[in-house]
Amino acid sequence: MTKAQLDEVDLEILAALSARADLTNKALAQQLGLAESTCAHRVRSLRDRGIIRDTRVRLDAAALGYPLEAIIKVRLANHTGEKVNALFDALVATPQVLQVFHVAGVDDFLVHVAVRDAVALRDIVLEHITVHPVVRGTETQLVFELRDGRGVLG
Amino acid sequence: MTKAQLDEVDLEILAALSARADLTNKALAQQLGLAESTCAHRVRSLRDRGIIRDTRVRLDAAALGYPLEAIIKVRLANHTGEKVNALFDALVATPQVLQVFHVAGVDDFLVHVAVRDAVALRDIVLEHITVHPVVRGTETQLVFELRDGRGVLG
DNA sequence: TATGAAAGAGTGGGGCT
């Protein structure tokens, strides 16, 4: 386990970048009252230590023609490790899949998808999920709205 | 509905930035065989049109001291619009909440949280969720692993 | 470790095709 050694400045950097990932190093340095080089070193260190994992763009799925989002709950018939991992891989590799949660409890996977319409949703369930023999059943919930929370620094 | 008018080049830009959000404009232009200014204009247009919503950093919650993630399913007693929205707002504003799905179906909300330990998880459920009278019940599932899918362009 | 300054790299606007 990475025992993160984070001081106040590191946390401020993380908070600032969480709010605006596209902040320039210069602006970030000014905002925190650091020299630009110092700030750059800090940020690089946070990346190197894996505390900042990566930077991602968020696309508007609806604008791209995939206005329907859903969570598909997947329950398995049995839970041998190998089969579970194989299914996990298959789910992640399925087109239109945004994220896959492998969970403990009533369900085994929660699959978040964005699709063109209800037909495409059905096709994913039938052709990419229930085709696997290890899948006992699925239950689909339409996503009305997805909002981000305050995050881990909140 | 934003009827997005996207040509081949736009899609290539989106694919490239989905893979590496921190690609410089210069590198992106070279990769696609465009002039740098042309490429910059394209990217700006995609942002202005909202197709690229924003850029975000992903933090390692575990490294920050929040190694336990869970999905809390929330079911409501009744569904008057006003109360539902108020609860949505409250959930999003709760510390340690990463995302909140408002869904249609068996559950009403799926709340994705990252916490320090089981005690903190219990505290969220008891102090931030079941305190709301409109909440009939919750069911918590531990997240073993969360993986990204191929996304909307997959 | 943090800093300032200078070299190097990247960005974005104007005029043109």
Place this chain on the structure above:
DNA sequence: AGCCCCACTCTTTCATA
């Protein structure tokens, strides 16, 4: 639209404390 050029800004390295 797209492209080239150029002035500008930002990043990064390095010597120094």
